[in-house]
Amino acid sequence: MLALRLGRRTHLLAQLRRLLVAAASAGVGFLLLCTLGWAMGHPAGSTVRLLWCLIPLAATVQFAVAVARADPILRPRAGLSAVGLGPARLTALAATSTAVSCALGSALALLFFLHLRGDLTGMPFDGEAAKLLAADQPLPLGAVLTLLAVVPVLATAATALALRSRGGADRGPVRERVPGAGQEPVGESGAGPGADLASAAPVPHPAPAPGGLPWGVALTAAGLAVETYASRGGADSALPLPGHFGGSPAGVLAGWSLTALGLALAGPGITHLCGWLLQILRPGAIRLLAGRTLMAEARRIGRPLGVLCAVLSGVLAANSLYGPGDERPFGPLTALGAALVIGCTAATLLTATLEARQVRASTTRTLRLAGAPAALVRTAAAVRATTVLAVFTPLTWAVASLAAIPLSG
Amino acid sequence: MVAPPDNDVLWARSLTYSHSGSPALDDVSLGVREGEILAVTGPRGSGKTTLLRCLSGQLVPRRGEVWFNSTPVHTMSALLRERLRRDRFSWIAPEPSLVPELSAWENAALPLLMRGASHRAAKTAAMEWLERLDIGAYARKRPGALLQSQRQRIAVARALVTEPSVLFADEPTAPLHRADRAQVLRTLTTAARSHRITVVLATLDAEVALLADRTVTLLDGRRVNAPRPSEAEGRAACSLSV
Numbered sequence A: 001m002l003a004l005r006l007g008r009r010t011h012l013l014a015q016l017r018r019l020l021v022a023a024a025s026a027g028v029g030f031l032l033l034c035t036l037g038w039a040m041g042h043p044a045g046s047t048v049r050l051l052w053c054l055i056p057l058a059a060t061v062q063f064a065v066a067v068a069r070a071d072p073i074l075r076p077r078a079g080l081s082a083v084g085l086g087p088a089r090l091t092a093l094a095a096t097s098t099a100v101s102c103a104l105g106s107a108l109a110l111l112f113f114l115h116l117r118g119d120l121t122g123m124p125f126d127g128e129a130a131k132l133l134a135a136d137q138p139l140p141l142g143a144v145l146t147l148l149a150v151v152p153v154l155a156t157a158a159t160a161l162a163l164r165s166r167g168g169a170d171r172g173p174v175r176e177r178v179p180g181a182g183q184e185p186v187g188e189s190g191a192g193p194g195a196d197l198a199s200a201a202p203v204p205h206p207a208p209a210p211g212g213l214p215w216g217v218a219l220t221a222a223g224l225a226v227e228t229y230a231s232r233g234g235a236d237s238a239l240p241l242p243g244h245f246g247g248s249p250a251g252v253l254a255g256w257s258l259t260a261l262g263l264a265l266a267g268p269g270i271t272h273l274c275g276w277l278l279q280i281l282r283p284g285a286i287r288l289l290a291g292r293t294l295m296a297e298a299r300r301i302g303r304p305l306g307v308l309c310a311v312l313s314g315v316l317a318a319n320s321l322y323g324p325g326d327e328r329p330f331g332p333l334t335a336l337g338a339a340l341v342i343g344c345t346a347a348t349l350l351t352a353t354l355e356a357r358q359v360r361a362s363t364t365r366t367l368r369l370a371g372a373p374a375a376l377v378r379t380a381a382a383v384r385a386t387t388v389l390a391v392f393t394p395l396t397w398a399v400a401s402l403a404a405i406p407l408s409g
Numbered sequence B: 001m002v003a004p005p006d007n008d009v010l011w012a013r014s015l016t017y018s019h020s021g022s023p024a025l026d027d028v029s030l031g032v033r034e035g036e037i038l039a040v041t042g043p044r045g046s047g048k049t050t051l052l053r054c055l056s057g058q059l060v061p062r063r064g065e066v067w068f069n070s071t072p073v074h075t076m077s078a079l080l081r082e083r084l085r086r087d088r089f090s091w092i093a094p095e096p097s098l099v100p101e102l103s104a105w106e107n108a109a110l111p112l113l114m115r116g117a118s119h120r121a122a123k124t125a126a127m128e129w130l131e132r133l134d135i136g137a138y139a140r141k142r143p144g145a146l147l148q149s150q151r152q153r154i155a156v157a158r159a160l161v162t163e164p165s166v167l168f169a170d171e172p173t174a175p176l177h178r179a180d181r182a183q184v185l186r187t188l189t190t191a192a193r194s195h196r197i198t199v200v201l202a203t204l205d206a207e208v209a210l211l212a213d214r215t216v217t218l219l220d221g222r223r224v225n226a227p228r229p230s231e232a233e234g235r236a237a238c239s240l241s242v
Helices: A002-008 A012-041 A046-052 A054-069 A078-082 A087-117 A141-165 A213-230 A249-279 A285-321 A332-359 A361-369 A374-408 B048-055 B078-087 B104-114 B119-132 B148-160 B178-195 B206-210 B229-241
Strands: A174-176 A203-205 B008-019 B022-033 B037-041 B063-068 B089-092 B166-170 B198-203 B214-219 B222-224
Touching (some): A012 A087, A012 A141, A054 A087, A054 A141, A054 A285, A054 A332, A213 A249, A213 A374, A285 A332, A285 A374, A285 B104, A332 A361, B008 B048, B008 B198, B022 B048, B022 B063, B022 B222, B037 B206, B048 B166, B078 B089, B104 B119, B104 B148, B119 B148, B148 B166, B148 B178, B166 B178, B178 B198, B198 B206
Parallel strands (some): B037 B198, B037 B214
Antiparallel strands (some): A174 A203, B008 B022, B008 B063, B214 B222
16 A cells, blocks of 8 residues: 555656556566467467567566666655665565556456457457457466466566665665775875764765676677578478578577577676776766766666667567568567567666666766756766767667578578 | 945845745845855754855845855856856865765866866866875775765865865865864865965864854854853753753
């Protein structure tokens, strides 16, 4: 109840993000139910269809976690702290909020599914897909509930895990207690041991550079190589690709998974590198602030950036699979799945950017106190965005082009 | 609107301000002469910080006037006040608010870099002030790796590096122990005297106030004559017994 009461009073943007999570959850729930409906009438190949749902499911869970991390409920507040609502309880509140949003989405998915099957009447389009969704057969209740519970359960568990691992109240990058009592810096005049009892307040400490860049590059290269090799194989796989493809779909999918994993791993490292490049060679205030901020935010926004890069390059490459007279043409459910994946990954990146902005709020206040004009802060943000775009856009295009070569060959 | 006296670099008349309805300043007037160190004293909640924020253009008083060098600050646009704060004023907060992503010298040099100074010149000036404040050895460290006292000295260096016309110091030695406090205050006052920087210093500490040329005392947002120590103690005792 407290989660609902707090959530009801939050900012409109926060409520909109929760609604988007509910919508994404509804989309995935609907895809899963459609898979079930199709499987009831056509049992062959149903496992493969279910497996394809894993991609939008993963994107939705990632989005739900990102929204929970940026949730204003999690912001440490004196009022809640005074009544004993510490980091652990706030994490539980955020997880509850995620569960409620996802459950709402699942309920909507069920209603829409039943409506299309013709089980609910009195509205337009009722029973439009009755034949496809096996309306003549009763729905297995256990299967329906299990499929609808997948998104809420996974999203809630991932949220709880993600928030628990970051230590609850800590909203900064990597924060640690400043060396204080009993630790005297060598050569320090005047600052005796224990001279800094006030330093018990946590101070943001720059996180070390992300170390995943070499692994990410290696995995991406390996993935592209596997995909190219697999495209020469026979089309005897049990995992048919959409559109038309003559090679080994299983190999291509394995290659693609490796490439996507590599890009996700390399994302933080590439972002950090962007920041480092931005602030080298005697920078002025704007380049210095933009570069260092990007370096500090690399872990927070780098992963969603890498995932978005992987998704977009995948979409561009998959585009080459489709053409006239395809055996498996681009249908509405494929479109829904693609829209969910692209929308969720883009929304995750935006939410992570928003979270980074929230974390940076104290730094912005400090800059304003030091007399920095608002234009400087805005320009530094624009420089960061331009740098990231300038690096990730060609990277996405290059990976997409390399991945599309074996598919179109 | 009456122009302020010519010899006052900063002048305020009948300042009144309230935080969301809670009165913070009530009809406070004062003048600060060029190169003067003015201490603003008073117990917590007496309006010292609000007064400094009004004088420095961070807040616009609900009523009253603030003049800087015969220029009305209270009628300036937000953009002009921002520029004034950047070019002519400096601010030291009770807590050392530094940019965590920048090293000590970069934090100290930031105001110069924001003004468009070259990287080399900004670094040289920042290092000079860090050396004067005995933290030159930590110039390359990030704030997160430093003690609170060291961070506060960086904040002091950042405030002094531009050699501002007016330096607003809001309890600058609050987080420091006695030894650090003496050294930071000595540097601050020496710099102010040698560079003719006007200092408006809010403090709770009577010893700190002794370093000032003049003292203004606030109580419940109003300017009063400074109470004698025995009176202040008596008041505290009374409030405790209630």
